[in-house]
Amino acid sequence: MSDELSQRDKIDLAGCELRTARGSELRRARDFARAVVDRELRARGIEPWYGAPGGRDWERESALQAFLQAQPGARFVVCERAGELIAVARTTRFETMDEALEVVVAPEYARRGLGQALLAELWPGTPTPDLGRLAFVPGTAADLNLYLSFGVMPVAGRWHLRIPSALYRERRAAEVVDEDPAPVHVLEAGTALDTWAALEESALGYARPWLHEWFARDRVALGVVAGDGRPDAVCWVSADGDVGPAVARRPEDLVPVVLAALDRVASACDAPELAIQCTTPAWWLLRRLRLLGFRLHWPSWILSSVPCPALDRYLPVQPPALL
Ligand SMILES: CC(C)(COP(=O)(O)OP(=O)(O)OC[C@H]1O[C@@H](n2cnc3c(N)ncnc32)[C@H](O)[C@@H]1OP(=O)(O)O)[C@@H](O)C(=O)NCCC(=O)NCCS
Incomplete structure (x- = not known):
């Protein structure tokens, strides 16, 4: 210090x-x-x-x-x-x-x-x-x-969304099943760190390698792995039910990896509610979360001295300690 x-x-x-x-x-x-x-x-x-x-x-x-x-x-x-x-x-x-x-x-x-x-x-x-x-x-x-x-100036909103766990499970079970679901797997820590290194800077404008090394010791990484074997998205999820941060190659790639993390928490943790932080430009994800029944509880602003290039394919840290 x-x-x-x-x-x-x-x-x-x-x-x-x-x-x-x-x-x-x-x-x-x-x-x-x-x-x-x-x-x-x-x-x-x-x-x-x-x-x-x-x-x-x-x-x-x-x-x-x-x-x-x-x-x-x-x-x-x-x-x-x-x-x-x-x-x-x-x-x-x-x-x-x-x-x-x-x-x-x-x-x-x-x-x-x-x-x-x-x-x-x-x-x-x-x-x-x-x-x-x-x-x-x-x-x-x-x-x-x-x-x-x-x-600093406002660059986007950061919304704290929640849903009762039982309602989430019920809504997910009732969703029309995608015939060609994105393949989500648990990633090796090294693969997760490589994916963050490849995708984070172009989304946030800066990289946080030491933060992800900390998450690699504390959380599990889920990844969407299709095509050439390079993950299109990665999401940290903790044993306590914290989902995020996550980053994806395209905004739509954020959806399957975040939902897989929420599914994991909804089935493994007995918390009465699921919570997530979502940026307002992440429309693909926000729309799906709203359709599932997530509600906004705590809107906040992200302020920055430089524009963040692509917050539409980024999910913030949970608990809300930092972006
Ligand atoms: C936001 C907060 C830190 C401001 O602290 P503060 O000591 O009252 O602020 P200052 O007296 O230094 O004021 C600095 C400037 O902030 C703005 N400001 C502070 N209080 C304000 C108010 N009630 N309405 C509008 N502007 C205000 C003004 O621009 C002010 O400058 P000015 O007096 O020349 O117009 C304080 O209100 C706080 O702790 N709020 C609750 C916690 C919180 O929401 N924190 C945010 C990050 S977690």
């Missing part, structure tokens, strides 16, 4: 102390951020959902969060007043992209410049061709106004 802050000493912001945080403070920051965002969502009539029924267990979630935080260039700052956490902000860095993981200010301290100060700390100056910026945000006037002044 960068120690720019410690070199500059601590920033004094109207009695608040802004400092670089340690990895051991991740859980405290996550609990704080979740409580604030939960309140924000409920005020908008949205029931928060983070994964497993009854809430995601931190021991599992922490592995990915700690990994993202340990990457070179990742930043994690907190702001405290009298020992109480009042704001947090985190980023992680891929080769050419800095992604904001969360920027959250306690409502009692809102509109005092804290969000601006935190983001200015993590994202000084303007984005460059060598290092872009990306975030996904709930889409209130507050977060959109705040982020847009840091050189």
Whole structure:
């Protein structure tokens, strides 16, 4: 993690102390951020959902969060007043992209410049061709106004969709069976990583090899393998029922691999609901999910300093930790 802050000493912001945080403070920051965002969502009539029924267990979630935080260039700052956490902000860095993981200010301290100060700390100056910026945000006037002044613009929506598992099974069983279904297989980790290496950069505009190495240790890869044996699509799916990320050669190739992952979760996990993150340009997939009965629960925006080339053939990470 960068120690720019410690070199500059601590920033004094109207009695608040802004400092670089340690990895051991991740859980405290996550609990704080979740409580604030939960309140924000409920005020908008949205029931928060983070994964497993009854809430995601931190021991599992922490592995990915700690990994993202340990990457070179990742930043994690907190702001405290009298020992109480009042704001947090985190980023992680891929080769050419800095992604904001969360920027959250306690409502009692809102509109005092804290969000601006935190983001200015993590994202000084303007984005460059060598290092872009990306975030996904709930889409209130507050977060959109705040982020847009840091050189990012809305590129697409990111929709959190859900369906009761029993309804999904019933609808899938009733679907007219495709006479020539796309062949979906479990991929060897090496093949999955090669497929991500071949397809991801042209979809997102940047590659995340170390992220997929982490998923390869934690999740199973399903792939659509037709023709020449090179997969046309790949999707990570975890034993806990997290489906994604996924990427495909063509937008329509995303559909069979994501449905195969959902089928796997629906038959193996006893969660009452299935959840998925879908980009709004992924029309093929979105249309099929809607026809199956998935409903939108939590719309958010993807903001980026450069256009993402082909989000119509990409499925975001679940749980929603990053794009
Ligand atoms: C979004 C959030 C981080 C803003 O923090 P903040 O400390 O209140 O923001 P600041 O006081 O630094 O304001 C910075 C800019 O944000 C925008 N902004 C902040 N609050 C706003 C509001 N209620 N309405 C419209 N714009 C707002 C303005 O452009 C503002 O600049 P200005 O005052 O010069 O017009 C904070 O409201 C928050 O934590 N919200 C809940 C969590 C959340 O949704 N986070 C998003 C990512 S997970």
